[in-house]
Amino acid sequence: MAAWRSWSGGVLPELSHIAGLKVYVAVVIIVVILIVVATVVVCVGRRRRTKKRVKHSSGAIPLVTKEIVVEVKIGEPEEDPKKKEVDVEESTASVESPNIGWGRWYTLKELHHATHGFAQLNVIGEGGYGIVFKGLLLDGSLVAVKNLLNNKGQAEKEFKVEVEAIGKVRHKNLVGLVGYCAEGAQRMLVYEYVDNGTLEQWLHGDVGPVSPLTWDIRMKIAVGTAKGLAYLHEGLEPKVVHRDVKSSNILLDKNWNAKVSDFGLAKLLGSEKSYVTTRVMGTFGYVSPEYASTGMLNEGSDVYSFGILLMELITGRSPIDYSRPPGEMNLVDWFKGMVASRRGDELVDPLINIQPSPRSLKRALLVCLRCIDLDVSKRPKMSQIVHMLEADDFPFRSELRTNREKDHVDSKAAASSKIPYPTRHVEPLDKSSWR
Numbered sequence: 001m002a003a004w005r006s007w008s009g010g011v012l013p014e015l016s017h018i019a020g021l022k023v024y025v026a027v028v029i030i031v032v033i034l035i036v037v038a039t040v041v042v043c044v045g046r047r048r049r050t051k052k053r054v055k056h057s058s059g060a061i062p063l064v065t066k067e068i069v070v071e072v073k074i075g076e077p078e079e080d081p082k083k084k085e086v087d088v089e090e091s092t093a094s095v096e097s098p099n100i101g102w103g104r105w106y107t108l109k110e111l112h113h114a115t116h117g118f119a120q121l122n123v124i125g126e127g128g129y130g131i132v133f134k135g136l137l138l139d140g141s142l143v144a145v146k147n148l149l150n151n152k153g154q155a156e157k158e159f160k161v162e163v164e165a166i167g168k169v170r171h172k173n174l175v176g177l178v179g180y181c182a183e184g185a186q187r188m189l190v191y192e193y194v195d196n197g198t199l200e201q202w203l204h205g206d207v208g209p210v211s212p213l214t215w216d217i218r219m220k221i222a223v224g225t226a227k228g229l230a231y232l233h234e235g236l237e238p239k240v241v242h243r244d245v246k247s248s249n250i251l252l253d254k255n256w257n258a259k260v261s262d263f264g265l266a267k268l269l270g271s272e273k274s275y276v277t278t279r280v281m282g283t284f285g286y287v288s289p290e291y292a293s294t295g296m297l298n299e300g301s302d303v304y305s306f307g308i309l310l311m312e313l314i315t316g317r318s319p320i321d322y323s324r325p326p327g328e329m330n331l332v333d334w335f336k337g338m339v340a341s342r343r344g345d346e347l348v349d350p351l352i353n354i355q356p357s358p359r360s361l362k363r364a365l366l367v368c369l370r371c372i373d374l375d376v377s378k379r380p381k382m383s384q385i386v387h388m389l390e391a392d393d394f395p396f397r398s399e400l401r402t403n404r405e406k407d408h409v410d411s412k413a414a415a416s417s418k419i420p421y422p423t424r425h426v427e428p429l430d431k432s433s434w435r
């Protein structure tokens with residue numbers, strides 16, 4: 001104090017008080033305010049950056065904006081931590097964990113801990129069935145916990161269907177269900193965590209002028225997806241029809257391996273060829289015409305949706321895009337028109353830097369056209385699609401066909417596109433190659 005007085009007293013005597021405060025008190029207050037403001041600015045900046053892009057070792061995962069409102073009725077510690085803990089403890093106490101062969105029945109408490117009380121920060125997405133949280137289990141494994149909106153419509157029913165249908169299914173191109181939780185009104189599915197976003201994000205998010213999804217990566221994703229679906233259709237008894245094949249249901253790992261997710265819409269099919277359902281549950285733009293109009297469902301509907309997905313991979317366009325000129329809003333119509341007028345090379349996503357070889361492009365275009373054949377019986381099986389996409393000589397071997405064989409050409413789209421149509425019978429894959 002004395003030192004201060006002696007320093008300021010002579011030179012700045014009038015500044016020894018500011019607004020009635022001693023100068024040093026005022027200085028301390030100003031410094032504190034500046035530190036608080038700087039901290040807030042840094043935090044807000046960080047949150048913004050985090051929201052925009054989720055950092056990942058294979059690059060930043062582009063966001064496809066979706067408004068998510070978290071409405072978790074349990075374990076939001078921010079609101080009333082004590083009350084929530086009691087709720088979880090009570091519900092946990094009343095549960096007996098049954099022995100399920102394929103996975104685990106998780107208690108609400110376990111999942112509560114794994115997701116930090118179902119915190120907003122751990123929300124990784126939201127679909128028609130509920131919000132998905134990222135979670136870390138006690139054994140160190142990362143999981144995606146889908147909290148089903150069981151109080152809305154069909155969700156509880158679907159939950160049982162989904163658990164039964166996919167619990168035992170294991171395939172490298174299918175997202176594995178590792179367990180579930182059913183306590184009181186809560187219904188949750190616990191999936192393996194797939195760490196590189198969805199195909200939708202990589203195709204339609206902001207990736208800059210050049211897409212990280214090269215042509216080869218896109219074909220790898222297509223083949224992986226086809227293998228996953230082939231396993232559902234042809235490797236299981238009873239077979240499973242996915243019913244909602246679309247880019248947001250294709251998850252990707254760091255090596256761009258595709259993993260088909262969301263079997264919430266899947267129904268087990270018995271021996272009957274098709275299954276009539278009272279409501280069409282797929283996604284606009286991907287649903288096959290016969291499923292949309294009659295509700296007739298079989299694996300051919302998935303094949304159609306896969307064809308749309310492959311078009312999406314080739315073009316980088318959404319199945320329906322109202323921001324485009326009228327003739328281009330519907331991807332199928334635009335795509336068919338372009339192929340018919342021999343402008344197939346213009347279909348390739350402009351964000352692809354290195355153009356595909358004509359052979360590879362032709363192969364992909366042809367598979368698309370075959371998948372969306374209006375006659376379901378003419379669509380290839382998923383295992384045949386795997387074969388076609390992987391075969392180096394497809395469709396060129398068919399160019400050597402005899403005229404008699406060429407008479408079998410029965411796809412109007414393929415014929416109008418002048419692309420040689422494959423007449424060779426493609427053997428179903430060896431089941432070992434599914435794995």
Ligand SMILES: Nc1ncnc2c1ncn2[C@@H]1O[C@H](COP(=O)(O)OP(=O)(O)OP(=O)(O)O)[C@@H](O)[C@H]1O
Nearest residue numbers: 124125126127128129132144191192193194248262
């Ligand atoms: N196993 C998982 N690993 C990592 N992220 C996941 C996983 N499952 C889902 N997600 C994320 O959660 C989001 C929502 O998934 P969800 O399957 O519930 O809905 P959707 O596929 O977007 O829509 P819909 O319910 O209409 O099919 C996904 O887009 C993805 O970002």
